[in-house]
Amino acid sequence: MKRDTTVLLEEKRIFKPDVETVERAHVKNWETEIEKGKNFEAYWEEKAEELEWFEKWDKVLDESNKPFYKWYVNGKINLTYNAVDRWIYTEKRNQVAILYINERGGEEKLTYYELYRQVNKMANGLKNLGVKKGDTVSMYLPMCPELLISMLACAKIGAVHSVVYSGLSVGAFVERMNDANAKILITADGTYRRGKIINLKKISDEALLQCPTIETVIVLQHTGNEINISDLSGREIFYDRFLEGEPAECEPEWMDAEDPLFILYTSGST
Numbered sequence: 393m394k395r396d397t398t399v400l401l402e403e404k405r406i407f408k409p410d411v412e413t414v415e416r417a418h419v420k421n422w423e424t425e426i427e428k429g430k431n432f433e434a435y436w437e438e439k440a441e442e443l444e445w446f447e448k449w450d451k452v453l454d455e456s457n458k459p460f461y462k463w464y465v466n467g468k469i470n471l472t473y474n475a476v477d478r479w480i481y482t483e484k485r486n487q488v489a490i491l492y493i494n495e496r497g498g499e500e501k502l503t504y505y506e507l508y509r510q511v512n513k514m515a516n517g518l519k520n521l522g523v524k525k526g527d528t529v530s531m532y533l534p535m536c537p538e539l540l541i542s543m544l545a546c547a548k549i550g551a552v553h554s555v556v557y558s559g560l561s562v563g564a565f566v567e568r569m570n571d572a573n574a575k576i577l578i579t580a581d582g583t584y585r586r587g588k589i590i591n592l593k594k595i596s597d598e599a600l601l602q603c604p605t606i607e608t609v610i611v612l613q614h615t616g617n618e619i620n621i622s623d624l625s626g627r628e629i630f631y632d633r634f635l636e637g638e639p640a641e642c643e644p645e646w647m648d649a650e651d652p653l654f655i656l657y658t659s660g661s662t
Contacts, residue, residue: 436463444478445469446646464649471653472548473644476511479504492537495584502537507544510537512642513635514545520638521608523576525550525645528655530574530606532556532565532596534583538612538631542578547653550645554655558583558592562599568657569603577606578631580614589615610634 409417419425429435437452449467479485490502502510523529529546531553533539539555546553554572556565569577579596582589593611600606611624612631624630 440464440467443469443474449649462650467649468646469649470548470644470647472511472544476504476508476544477644480508490537490540494536495587500537507541509640510541510635511544511548512640513638514541515548515642516638517634518545518551518576519549519642521576523549523551525647526552527576528552528554528572528574529576529578530554530556530569530572532558532577532579532592533612534558534580534592534614536580536612536614538578538580538614543654548642548644550647550651552652552655554657556657557659558590559585560659562595565595565599566602569599569606571657572655573605574603575605576608576610577603578610578612580612582615584615 414420428438433452440449440452445467447466447468449464451465452463454462454465476489479489485505486503488501489504489507490500492500492502494500518529523546529542529551531539531542533542533555543553543555552572554568554574556568560568577596577600579592581593582591584590596609600609607627609625609628610631611628
């Protein structure tokens with residue numbers, strides 16, 4: 393018997409959140425929010441005021457060259473400064489910014505101040521490698537704090553970050569590295585997936601034979617001693633050693649509101 397599924401496309405019920413959820417929500421009254429949004433330039437100007445800008449914009453939206461719209465014209469900002477730096481001067485300084493629990497049950501916490509210092513060390517290290525505003529840094533890493541630290545460090549100095557999913561094949565990896573003209577690769581010895589260890593270093597080694605733009609490879613020892621990579625090539629350096637001696641202070645790059653932040657390639661399934 394054939395079932396009529398059209399009823400599933402005509403759902404009329406509304407499920408409202410409970411009082412406790414509403415009290416915790418950032419937007420407490422959606423009707424008011426939707427009404428405000430009808431003037432979308434004023435709405436997004438109000439939202440942008442929640443961020444800290446080095447220089448305010450001249451115009452919220454430039455529609456003069458459609459479809460190449462420009463937002464917050466001539467506004468200068470840095471997203472890492474907004475995500476991390478500005479909070480170290482507040483009571484959030486010692487609050488947890490990253491709570492990481494890995495597949496094996498291990499736990500790691502980083503406060504805003506600790507994250508700030510780690511991001512600055514990585515940012516300074518990248519600058520010492522010659523990474524500058526507009527350069528691309530690719531990451532082939534597990535879901536770990538070092539991935540977020542690397543992304544934030546790139547944003548702090550104006551470099552574009554490109555995160556490559558650590559489950560992709562060598563071919564897909566090569567395609568993404570070369571298309572982005574990546575200058576630096578940050579990878580790991582391996583990662584855990586469903587109880588098994590995936591050797592990321594072996595995959596990246598094979599891929600890099602076809603990636604001429606990569607100048608330096610930073611290798612995170614994520615699995616401890618599970619994968620032996622004691623021998624590194626001349627252009628490779630361990631993550632911890634890379635950060636040694638780097639200052640924990642770094643001035644943020646002033647970025648235009650329209651500057652690129654990252655490159656994110658879709659996967660086949662996407």
